[in-house]
Amino acid sequence: MQIVKAEFRCSSERISQVPSDSLRDIAFIGRSNVGKSSLINMLTGRNGLAKVSGTPGKTRLINHFRIDDAWYLVDLPGYGYARTSKSQRNEFSKLITDYVLRCEKMHYLFVLVDARLEPQKIDLRFIEMLGMNGIPFGIVFTKADKLSKTQLARNVGRYREVLSEQWEELPPMLVTSSERGTGRDELLEFIGQCLAQG
DSSP: OOOOOEEEEEEESSGGGSOOSSOEEEEEEEBTTSSHHHHHHHHHTOTTSSOOOSSTTOOOSEEEEEETTTEEEEEOOOBOOTTSOHHHHHHHHHHHHHHHHHOTTEEEEEEEEETTSOOOHHHHHHHHHHHHTTOOEEEEEEOGGGSOHHHHHHHHHHHHHHHHTTOSSOOOEEEOBTTTTBTHHHHHHHHHHHHHTO
16 A cells, blocks of 8 residues: 555544544554654655654644545554653543544554563553453554664564463564654555455
8 A cells, every 4th residue: 555645634632523524543652752753754755744753742632644535544642751740641541542442433553662662561551451442453663773683573572472471362563663664565555454354
């Protein structure tokens, strides 16, 4: 699959504001500063489409991008950023959980994790919540260019180990680098397959 047209559609503070048309959402979520905006820009081939910030916790709304007038790519707020106030953190988590658990448009969710890190408790808790609620999701490792092939294989393997302790069937896992374009074709092909499954 290739993306020809990508345009910002809207930002929503609550799920009642998300587009009410029949196009499906493919959503991206992860800890603050995991590289969501960079990945979205890399996938769409539009550098300034999603606002990239060095400041974690910048995305505080649900951002919908209309892709080829056929589906939405959705940038969700990052979770787990310590420097926002507790009330804001709770608000983010309500916005996130409302969307993830209650938004009927959401067709598939990608959980982004930093390939350089050991499995983080907050990511594992979020993944566990998805599993308990039967949410279809995959894991996307970001910033793969920062590691050697050996380190990358070890870190991805570590994730597989940890998840296989709780899961009989592991979620799909893809490896990306926004800087190098690594994994772009594989991720777009996977999204195409998800959308084709109706």
